[in-house]
Amino acid sequence: MLASPHLNQRLMEHLNTGIVLLDADLSIIFMNPAAEALLEVSGQRGRGVEFTMLARESDEATQAFRDALINGHSYTKREATIELHNQQQATLDYSVSPLSHPETRLPCLLVELQGRDRLMRISREEQLIAKQETTRNLVRGLAHEIKNPLGGIRGAAQLLERELPTADLAEYTNIIIEEADRLRDLVDRMLGPRTLPQTEQINIHEVLERVCQLVDVESEHQIEVVRDYDPSIPEMEADRGQMVQALLNICRNAMQAMMENPNPERPPSLTMKTRSMRQFTIGHHRHRLVVRVDITDNGPGIPEEIQESLFYPMVTGRPEGTGLGLSISQSIINQCDGIIEFESEPGRTTFSIYLPLEPL
Incomplete structure (x- = not known):
């Protein structure tokens, strides 16, 4: 006994795999919620739009879609880099399967999407x-x-x-x-720190404000500090002094890089951004609530040759640097079951600090 089309649709809406149904023109007929999340578009907005307008890979990939429709051959591609409609990039696994529309019997394509970025x-x-x-x-x-x-x-x-x-x-x-x-x-x-953390309930924004004050004094008011805080983030348990030290080490590196490599067309700027994230995985552990602190500078960027070993002791891109600040910061954040990551290119470097808001 075959399931009704309405039952099939309800089943697809509850799948974790993204499902997109395309017509012969590669326009979207149906998207389930998982696909909407991966492509960052609502189903209502995406319906009737050509798939490549929302998620573009390459001309060859688009032609492969058309060939699958003509030849009736399925195929799968792993870790494809997709440019989304909002100019963001996503890494996806996807499978393309030609079939007939369950109601109109016209040829169409079933595209199954699996996000790879998180994994x-x-x-x-x-x-x-x-x-x-x-x-x-x-x-x-x-x-x-x-x-x-x-x-x-x-x-x-x-x-x-x-x-x-x-x-x-x-x-x-x-x-x-x-x-x-x-x-x-x-x-x-x-x-790194040789004493056990003296934990207490702290507000991450109070810590950041203290760091901002120190950066302002050390830079002699030459660096613009931009704040983008989420006031709904609750307090967390941590050692206030060590947390100030961990964040200050990152900011101090950024400050020194911008001051030593001034750009007359771009005044030095440091942006502090906080956001809360739910059901977020750090290492082997999944946390119900995590705070993400982004520290972004508009300096020259981190030399590519040291990026892979940046958190190792004695690794530095500055002749006068000791190479210990980031290593110590990572150790302090690790003690809180968190982690520090970074992305860097000339003109923009972002260090992202992830900290669980609840103990394991």
Whole structure:
């Protein structure tokens, strides 16, 4: 017994897979809600519009649609980059199947869409978290191997200083002691925060305002700070001081890049944007509610050759940089079960910080 067309439509409306039905002119006859979400258009607005006007890949892909309609052959394409009607890009898997319309019996195409952006982002985050954990373990082991002999060197220099025949020779032992202390401090900074977080209920916007004040002072009021806050975001539990430090490190890097590479046609600008996100996955965990903080600057961008290793200790694009700020920021955010991602091109760099608003 065949299901009625109305029952088939109701079933398709509850699928997680995007379903689009096209006529012989590749105009949209039907879209289910999943397809509307993937293509970022309502079914009412999309009905009757040529599919390539809403989601364009290439002339070859459009011709493949027409060939499938003529030849009656199905095909599938993986991880296709689609340009949507709003100039945004999406990565999709799609399958194209020719069939006859259940009511008119005219030839049409059934297009099944599966979004890949979210899965690719989750995979990328898992790799980033694994790399960060490997790096932290490496740094901890290295710190242990460095600090032990440093303590011995410093102690030996202090004992030697007592046995020196003249006081003017103490200058050399002082250099040994000072350099040993400097290396110890460097190793401690590589390890990040050494104390347990002192968590309390904080408002993320109060933290951002504190960061904005510090940036304004450090830049001597030369950087315009634009705020785009979502006031509905609830308080979260975190260490206020560490959170200020994590966000300030990111802003300070942006500030220094813009100040060192001034563009006379584009005054330096820093944008702080907050949004809440529901049912969002970070690594292996799905969170009911997450706050996303975007910090965007209009500086020169991050050199492509260091982007893959940007969060590693001692990696920096600045001759005077230590390469520790972003590594420390990522460690602090990871302690809160969050993660930092970034996108960069000349003239625009955005660091996105994702923080769960509820503990696991």
